[in-house]
Amino acid sequence: MTDPRGPEPVRPPPPGRPVEPATIEDLPQVGDGSGQVADARFEREEVQLALRNRGLPLEALRYPITPTGLHYLLIHFDIPAVTPDDWHLTVAGRVSSPLRLTVGDLQSLPAVTMPVTLECGGNGRALLPRAASQPWLVEAVSTAEWTGTPLRGLLEAAGLADELVELVFTGLDWGVQGGEVQAYQRSLTREEALRDEVLLAWAMNGEPLPPQHGFPLRLVVPGWYGMTSVKWLTEITSVAQPFTGYQMTESYRYARDTDDPGEPVTLIKPRALMIPPGIPDFAMRTRVVQAGRVPLRGRAWAGRAGIARVEISTDQGASWADAELEPPVGPLAWRGWRYDWDARPGRHTLSVRATTADGVAQLIDPPWNFQGMGNNVVQTVDVLVV
């Protein structure tokens, strides 16, 4: 799957150590340099990110399990060139038995396969004044079947020390963000890391991980936004203090501005999406539908919470009607919904909203935050009925 031919990666300095700060500060910034884009038009750099980091084409919501090549992608830095024979996973830090494992070692451990709905923490960002980052509208969600070994078993084999507070997961992807050279790193608390459903995954939809999804190994943390499911995983470190790396304390925060530490982005909020009905106009993606009975179909999900209700509006949110729910694709995956619409000629705006078993509903007008995180505003689909 991965062909290692090609250039040697340039070896960057260790993470957290700035490279000649006066020089790194020379790096150009998107737009006016504020880190924000406030109006309805987009910068070239946002488009450049959108061309790398693909979303789920909405008609692909038809598949209960997203075909691999249609799964959304957020590649933080570059896809690293990994030579499987050189790769290993290290489990180190505050453990009694540090481990060093090959892919073969991992595949000899007990394996489970589980459908998981993953969503990017920045999904919905571009529907509001936003961070100069990946300009997601609503399409950063997909469901794959991941195969791997439960993280818990590996951590028990390593012997976690009593003073352990968090586990730090380090990927092989390197880059610069916020003026800091870094490998991509995220942490989980002991309690979260030891949950049954957290996997070290080497296969996706029955095949070895493709390069863009973390070959040869990635973390999969069901229920959490995707930034937690570290790709190209190479090291797990047990630490005695909360980890303060860039992707924990600076990025992935619900914050008002750069001075506000805010709150961390964690579990996936409820959302429902609709397969746009009929046929598209090429450029605008406005839908053209023939009058009559139109089957509306889609998916809804809410991280760990179950979806209890999906409602449809065909009159711009003035009134709502319940959709019929299908069984979830898995305990931590989306469920289908269906609603038949009697479409009359004219222009219509369709909306769909989800509510969890705890009664948490998607908002029509969700609160803004500086980084554009977790914006689960209800989807709208413009339709011309002829």
Add this chain to the structure above:
Amino acid sequence: MTDPRGPEPVRPPPPGRPVEPATIEDLPQVGDGSGQVADARFEREEVQLALRNRGLPLEALRYPITPTGLHYLLIHFDIPAVTPDDWHLTVAGRVSSPLRLTVGDLQSLPAVTMPVTLECGGNGRALLPRAASQPWLVEAVSTAEWTGTPLRGLLEAAGLADELVELVFTGLDWGVQGGEVQAYQRSLTREEALRDEVLLAWAMNGEPLPPQHGFPLRLVVPGWYGMTSVKWLTEITSVAQPFTGYQMTESYRYARDTDDPGEPVTLIKPRALMIPPGIPDFAMRTRVVQAGRVPLRGRAWAGRAGIARVEISTDQGASWADAELEPPVGPLAWRGWRYDWDARPGRHTLSVRATTADGVAQLIDPPWNFQGMGNNVVQTVDVLVV
């Protein structure tokens, strides 16, 4: 691979027949409605297209054969829901023996496997004032190994009539473009259609076609820009006059404006691309490289023409040096190139340009055209050496 569950596609009217023109004219237009975006910022609808139609992340130029999930995509309308058991290919029109074939029928014919570099006709569009369409920068190119049966054999079995002028290829994807409801359709002359390398492909990189690449069957026309390689192919029609469908006479033209018929977009022009060296800044993708010897690597291609030369500039085009060429990945696929750069601290702009065996070179300043077609301007990569 394709799961047919999900909504029934709404059945649109036959192509070419406008649906209540007064109503279809109500469809909203991108931006100011001129069909053009003239400045450096982008419309939301362009971003929406970029999120559906992914490019090759440039680091994936490292793979001689692009992994399937990284291959660029241009899905003109929607990915159709195809039920393989219901699908068949019809060969009709001016033939002595009309054919109707299943996937199994096709797979019983002689098969060949061939690496082919495909590139979107609109690649480079967003580097100039542009059509309100998919906003490609430089990344709409990839190379896959396609497996299928030569079209020529099938056409000989059908018995082409003497008065045949063109073959029309019809896909299962429907939509509206230029106010016209249409299935995606393209044609080839008899001479082009009968070339040895034209395939009816059912596999990509050794697997059945994924939905987004045309499952269960697509045309692959090596050397031509990608619009010719019709996906979700369902019908081949032999006609006695040049085909005048929208995608031939209105779209994919080198034209000055909407009144200019212009010239058709046909074969892929020469281009070279570089794997951006070092590590990226997250938002801008500016590269950070350590001073010293930096291996620059990439690929070059030119449709049917061979690549004879690749040159590198590390001084914003003031001077050029020859890169070393690797053998082509196949007769109709890209070839690798390599050049070692002695990088000194500071800001640099790297460029790469290709020249064909016929002496046709990429231009620094290529001519503009209304639809943003075939803009093979040389790539530039901004690098900060520390």
